[in-house]
Amino acid sequence: xxxxxxxxxxxxxxxxxxxxxxxxxxxxxxxxxxxxxxxxxxxxxxxxxxxxxxxxxxxxxxxxxxxxxxxxxxxxxxxxxxxxxxxxxxxxxxxxxxxxxxxxxxxxxxxxxxxxxxxxxxxxxxxxxxxxxxxxxxxxxxxxxxxxxxxxxxxxxxxxxxxxxxxxxxxxxxxxxxxxxxxxxxxxxxxxxxxxxxxxxxxxxxxxxxxxxxxxxxxxxxxxxxxxxxxxxxxxxxxxxxxxxxxxxxxxxxxxxxxxxxxxxxxxxxxxxxxxxxxxxxxxxxxxxxxxxxxxxxxxxxxxxxxxxxxxxxxxxxxxxxxxxxxxxxxxxxxxxxxxxxxxxxxxxxxxxxxxxxxxxxxxxxxxxxxxxxxxxxxxxxxxxxxxxxxxxxxxxxxxxxxxxxxxxxxxxxxxxxxxxxxxx
Amino acid sequence: xxxxxxxxxxxxxxxxxxxxxxxxxxxxxxxxxxxxxxxxxxxxxxxxxxxxxxxxxxxxxxxxxxxxxxxxxxxxxxxxxxxxxxxxxxxxxxxxxxxxxxxxxxxxxxxxxxxxxxxxxxxxxxxxxxxxxxxxxxxxxxxxxxxxxxxxxxxxxxxxxxxxxxxxxxxxxxxxxxxxxxxxxxxxxxxxxxxxxxxxxxxxxxxxxxxxxxxxxxxxxxxxxxxxxxxxxxxxxxxxxxxxxxxxxxxx
Numbered sequence: 001x002x003x004x005x006x007x008x009x010x011x012x013x014x015x016x017x018x019x020x021x022x023x024x025x026x027x028x029x030x031x032x033x034x035x036x037x038x039x040x041x042x043x044x045x046x047x048x049x050x051x052x053x054x055x056x057x058x059x060x061x062x063x064x065x066x067x068x069x070x071x072x073x074x075x076x077x078x079x080x081x082x083x084x085x086x087x088x089x090x091x092x093x094x095x096x097x098x099x100x101x102x103x104x105x106x107x108x109x110x111x112x113x114x115x116x117x118x119x120x121x122x123x124x125x126x127x128x129x130x131x132x133x134x135x136x137x138x139x140x141x142x143x144x145x146x147x148x149x150x151x152x153x154x155x156x157x158x159x160x161x162x163x164x165x166x167x168x169x170x171x172x173x174x175x176x177x178x179x180x181x182x183x184x185x186x187x188x189x190x191x192x193x194x195x196x197x198x199x200x201x202x203x204x205x206x207x208x209x210x211x212x213x214x215x216x217x218x219x220x221x222x223x224x225x226x227x228x229x230x231x232x233x234x235x236x237x238x239x240x241x242x243x244x245x246x247x248x249x250x251x252x253x254x255x256x257x258x259x260x261x262x263x264x265x266x267x268x269x270x271x272x273x274x275x276x277x278x279x280x281x282x283x284x285x286x287x288x289x290x291x292x293x294x295x296x297x298x299x300x301x302x303x304x305x306x307x308x309x310x311x312x313x314x315x316x317x318x319x320x321x322x323x324x325x326x327x328x329x330x331x332x333x334x335x336x337x338x339x340x341x342x343x344x345x346x347x348x349x350x351x352x353x354x355x356x357x358x359x360x361x362x363x364x365x366x367x368x369x370x371x372x373x374x375x376x377x378x379x380x381x382x383x384x385x386x387x388x389x390x391x392x393x394x395x396x397x398x399x400x401x402x403x404x405x406x407x408x409x410x411x412x413x414x415x416x417x418x419x420x421x422x423x424x425x
Numbered sequence: 426x427x428x429x430x431x432x433x434x435x436x437x438x439x440x441x442x443x444x445x446x447x448x449x450x451x452x453x454x455x456x457x458x459x460x461x462x463x464x465x466x467x468x469x470x471x472x473x474x475x476x477x478x479x480x481x482x483x484x485x486x487x488x489x490x491x492x493x494x495x496x497x498x499x500x501x502x503x504x505x506x507x508x509x510x511x512x513x514x515x516x517x518x519x520x521x522x523x524x525x526x527x528x529x530x531x532x533x534x535x536x537x538x539x540x541x542x543x544x545x546x547x548x549x550x551x552x553x554x555x556x557x558x559x560x561x562x563x564x565x566x567x568x569x570x571x572x573x574x575x576x577x578x579x580x581x582x583x584x585x586x587x588x589x590x591x592x593x594x595x596x597x598x599x600x601x602x603x604x605x606x607x608x609x610x611x612x613x614x615x616x617x618x619x620x621x622x623x624x625x626x627x628x629x630x631x632x633x634x635x636x637x638x639x640x641x642x643x644x645x646x647x648x649x650x651x652x653x654x655x656x657x658x659x660x661x662x663x664x665x666x667x668x669x670x671x672x673x674x675x676x677x
Binding site for chain 1: 457464466479481490493494495496497498499515516517518519520521523524525526527528529532533534535536537590591592593594645646649663665667668669671
């Protein structure tokens with residue numbers, strides 16, 4: 001285990017050129033994002049592609065997308081921990097960090113979206129219990145706090161351990177270790193806390209995605225959204241958005257910090273199988289939703305269905321279904337095609353496909369009114385794209401900085417896992 | 426308690442859109458925003474084509490779907506007269522109310538309001554008023570762009586939308602500033618064909634009550650349960666097949 005510790009300390013103490021280049025790349029995108037945001041605040045939302053019939057666009061899509069990514073952490077570190085699946089232990093910390101960073105970036109996208117960001121605090125002063133937006137804010141805040149605690153507590157033993165070994169960060173590690181020395185009583189207490197938190201985050205994650213779906217599903221004026229299946233549909237959609245991104249990030253760390261011994265090929269195989277099952281569940285939901293809405297269409301829904309499958313948006317829908325879902329299912333099903341490289345390619349495909357799927361969920365319904373008005377069109381402007389890529393870069397940057405501050409693999413948990421295995425065998 | 430309603434006689438409407446003009450002058454709404462809108466529609470297939478007009482103010486519903494979704498309570502139904510209004514100093518601009526309204530009456534201030542937005546005051550060339558520059562055409566009279574009544578608070582709340590704050594949602598107020606003086610909305614006053622009627626439905630002798638007892642009428646999208654307060658005098662609502670004839674561009 002000394003070996004893992006040595007590997008983990010390296011990125012905390014040294015910074016390579018490649019890392020600096022990546023950070024500079026992110027910084028450039030983030031600078032563009034701030035410029036675009038400043039421009040938008042000065043001239044109003046008229047600089048976006050949003051207009052009267054389509055008042056919600058890719059900021060809301062990004063919000064839903066990043067909130068979806070955040071499920072990855074809870075899936076791997078919460079749900080799998082409760083199911084006693086400890087094969088994922090080496091990436092639990094990466095996973096939980098994904099959760100927090102994704103929620104923060106999602107919140108930023110809400111700031112981009114609203115017309116008067118400086119009044120956001122009105123939510124706390126005048127919050128209305130009837131608004132799905134307020135419910136959503138409450139569950140997301142609870143989720144963020146629970147997840148932050150859930151990153152922190154499993155990190156305590158590592159902090160105590162590394163305090164003496166990384167002189168640069170000694171002060172902060174000692175502070176965060178909070179007097180932990182590794183006695184039996186402390187260990188027992190810590191396990192109890194982590195277990196309780198696992199239950200809390202698992203419960204809240206279900207709430208977060210369900211309530212998010214209600215923001216859309218409860219709108220009787222939007223036949224494209226008004227659907228009872230939205231809750232489970234959003235949860236399963238989030239799972240296949242979050243997991244691929246976690247796979248990509250884990251692969252990047254594995255390569256960058258030479259962690260092949262701990263983040264193993266076998267682990268990627270397991271995640272790929274899990275991903276396959278989750279895609280199949282999502283396909284089931286997708287079919288249920290599509291058939292209900294589009295098999296015998298109501299007069300209100302008909303133009304939207306037409307636009308999605310044969311009209312204006314067909315060029316997005318069909319590639320999502322064929323390349324985004326069927327190709328990954330085939331690739332992940334057969335052992336011969338389920339190679340490490342293909343798993344990464346499939347994850348990349350799903351990353352794009354699930355973003356586009358959110359576009360298909362949010363936008364087409366908005367382009368049609370119930371009364372005979374003009375149909376709307378929505379073409380995102382450069383400002384919106386700048387803010388989108390900027391927020392993705394911010395996601396990457398916070399992640400990169402995190403690796404410089406804290407150990408990215410939970411050393412003590414991996415140790416416990418190995419001890420358990422040795423004792424077993 | 427009075428219960429005001431709109432009664433719109435579709436058989437009389439010729440689609441002159443004076444009501445939209447009056448609304449613009451009274452409420453100084455910015456470009457691309459039509460609190461009062463007249464939908465121009467075409468229905469049926471050649472040779473049985475019909476052209477119809479549908480004036481569409483805000484419905485000020487009994488059960489408005491835009492009110493509960495507002496996260497900050499900026500959209501509210503006023504207790505004493507049932508008007509559905511917006512507190513412009515509280516709205517955060519999330520545009521949820523625009524999506525929640527089945528009638529599409531919600532608007533959003535995408536950009537800063539401009540004085541004399543419809544006229545290029547300095548231009549010498551051809552413009553909306555014909556040829557010549559605007560100053561000459563209007564003999565130096567500035568087109569109205571600032572109604573002082575809009576800048577007041579009503580019952581302590583900024584609901585008239587005077588400054589049309591960039592980044593806030595807004596919609597037809599049934600001229601709340603004119604209601605305070607017991608006048609009917611601007612669109613009702615100006616209509617040359619007496620299409621728009623405004624009055625108290627609880628008073629059996631009012632014109633609106635009489636029209637509603639005499640003539641067949643309907644309300645828009647009644648099955649959604651919003652209970653709109655705008656009645657249309659006609660046998661049937663416009664069909665779902667009706668096509669809109671307008672071309673409306675997004676304001677630059």
